[in-house]
Amino acid sequence: MGAVYAWEVRKLLAQKRTYLGLAAAIVVPIAFVVALATQNGAGPTDIPLGRALRDTGLAVPFVVLFFMSIWGLPLVTALVAGDIVAAESHNGTLKTILTRSRDRGQVFAGKAAAAATYTLTALFAMVAVGVTAGVIEFGWHPLVSLSGTTVAAPTGLGLLALSTAVYAWPLLAIAAFGVMLSTLTRNSAASVVGTLLFALLMQLLGALPGTETIRPYLLGEQFSAWHGLLRRPTDWAPIERAAWLCAIYAAVPLATGYLAFLRRDVTGD
16 A cells, blocks of 8 residues: 555646645635735634734634635645546556556555545645744734633644644545545546535535534534634534544545445456
8 A cells, every 4th residue: 555655646746736736725825814914904703713813823824724614625635536546547547557466455545545645735735824924924923712812822823733633634524525436437527526516515505594403413514623622621522523523424435435446347447
């Protein structure tokens, strides 16, 4: 699996879409800070930490995470996850790969791990750039938590790192769904679009009236689980729920894709 994973990473580094997604993840927080710097008045007041945007640069990545969960980061994730297996079918190279001294399980695991690595790289790159741009423009100041208490800047940075890790859980579940579609459809465009539509559907269901009973268990709702880390005392309930829910949302498509990959007829690839 390690050899397959290393090869998949090298292939990603040679593809334009890899850098397109990373560039988008990096440009968004910079553009957000530039837009704030050229405008007067307070930041968005109807989202978590929106009021604190001009008080400390540490608030910038938190707000960007909120906006990017709607379609930005799911799209960046889908660009690679939806292509990771389907590209082999399009290029007719899957048969060649499976004749090497690697079994199908190792190939699938290496591809899934490469897709997860790309997802995490894009996410943490966005957060790192957001912190840097925010601190340059608004300074390195204490952060006011969602409970109204003041948090020292170093502690706030630690909370940002933890929040980003929690935020990664539903994003990795979307990547798993993309890998499954990439395996089942054998079509990169269909897999990318299907993965993005799945992510948007999870968001839409959470916004519809009458879905209050199922809303806490929708994947889109887990993008806000990190809010619990910014409360005093820490609210662990949404974080614990996100942990097991995202594990299920990731395990089911991965298992489905894995079984399909094991049984796949590659004579036509």
